[in-house]
Amino acid sequence: MPTIDADAHVIESEQTWSYISDEKWKPYLIQPGGARPQNWLVDGRVFNRGVNVNRELSEAIREMRDIGGRLKHMTSSISTFRCFIHRCFYDR
Amino acid sequence: MTSKAEIEAAICRSYNQWLIDICRKGEERLRWIAVVPLIDITSAVTEVRFAKANGACGIFMRGLVDDKRLSHSFFFPLYEEAEKSNLPICVHASTGSFDWVQLFEGENGFMRFKVPVLSGFHSIVHDGIPAKFPQLRFGFIEVRAQWVPYMAVEIAKRFERENKVIARNIIRDNHVYVACQTDDDLPYVLKYAGEDNIVIGSDYGHNDTSSEIEALRLLKKKGEVEPRIIDKILYDNAKALYGI
Numbered sequence: 001m002p003t004i005d006a007d008a009h010v011i012e013s014e015q016t017w018s019y020i021s022d023e024k025w026k027p028y029l030i031q032p033g034g035a036r037p038q039n040w041l042v043d044g045r046v047f048n049r050g051v052n053v054n055r056e057l058s059e060a061i062r063e064m065r066d067i068g069g070r071l072k073h074m075t076s077s078i079s080t081f082r083c084f085i086h087r088c089f090y091d092r
Numbered sequence: 093m094t095s096k097a098e099i100e101a102a103i104c105r106s107y108n109q110w111l112i113d114i115c116r117k118g119e120e121r122l123r124w125i126a127v128v129p130l131i132d133i134t135s136a137v138t139e140v141r142f143a144k145a146n147g148a149c150g151i152f153m154r155g156l157v158d159d160k161r162l163s164h165s166f167f168f169p170l171y172e173e174a175e176k177s178n179l180p181i182c183v184h185a186s187t188g189s190f191d192w193v194q195l196f197e198g199e200n201g202f203m204r205f206k207v208p209v210l211s212g213f214h215s216i217v218h219d220g221i222p223a224k225f226p227q228l229r230f231g232f233i234e235v236r237a238q239w240v241p242y243m244a245v246e247i248a249k250r251f252e253r254e255n256k257v258i259a260r261n262i263i264r265d266n267h268v269y270v271a272c273q274t275d276d277d278l279p280y281v282l283k284y285a286g287e288d289n290i291v292i293g294s295d296y297g298h299n300d301t302s303s304e305i306e307a308l309r310l311l312k313k314k315g316e317v318e319p320r321i322i323d324k325i326l327y328d329n330a331k332a333l334y335g336i
Contacts, residue, residue, distance in 0.1 A: 016107055
């Protein structure tokens with residue numbers, strides 16, 4: 001029997017905002033380097049990035065660059081046949 | 093995120109387009125929930141139409157939006173369009189009020205991100221929004237379901253004092269769906285929610301008190317409720333919530 005995961009997430013990356021044509025409106029990724037946390041700068045406000053993230057999953061799967069990997073993991077590890085993506089930007 | 097309507101609209105559209113492109117490569121196993129700009133309600137309605145035309149199965153909302161509760165008439169055009177589009181309003185753990193976040197700065201995420209969802213439920217049900225939009229479904233996601241019995245009794249008591257009509261089942265009769273977690277006391281929750289309005293999610297990708305990547309498998313293993321009801325939670329109820 002198919003199952004539906006009613007609450008799954010993707011983690012935003014710079015790709016997420018690549019559809020915004022006006023550069024000055026794009027969320028800007030602040031990358032201080034090393035182990036220091038990254039943040040998004042959005043219209044003068046700073047939002048955490050990567051605080052609430054399952055690091056046991058690969059970054060490519062979390063950020064949906066590896067869609068095949070995500071689908072494979074859904075099948076083999078959590079038995080889901082469908083997955084629903086909820087927005088997660090700065091939500092914890 | 094911003095107080096500028098045009099920036100909010102651009103960010104929402106980009107986010108939605110990104111999800112559309114991802115889901116198109118998802119072998120029909122991925123569906124998406126749209127974010128809509130809420131500073132300008134006309135833009136919100138436009139985004140609902142765009143979302144519907146591109147395969148979305150719900151509209152994301154926070155439990156508080158700036159200085160407004162979810163029962164504020166400001167949102168009625170959005171609810172009307174979502175109802176017309178057969179897209180549920182999905183209220184997910186988070187808040188859209190910077191003042192609220194500031195108030196609980198330094199605490200863990202409970203008050204900042206979980207409690208606003210319960211506030212959203214109370215506003216919607218107490219203020220009769222489901223009766224105004226009788227075909228509109230609501231999802232309350234990533235706050236467990238353990239609160240359902242408390243809220244059902246509390247609202248019933250308040251309605252009684254206000255001489256209002258009390259729904260026989262406050263969840264089902266208001267077209268509400270609630271996402272449970274495997275450590276909820278499900279038999280107790282089901283007594284108040286009924287068996288057709290509970291769904292479950294894994295919080296895939298996150299790492300917080302609601303994250304349980306094996307949730308769907310574990311629910312079956314626990315054996316606390318009949319397999320027939322588990323199948324509803326794992327499939328039928330979510331199918332009904334998301335209209336797919």
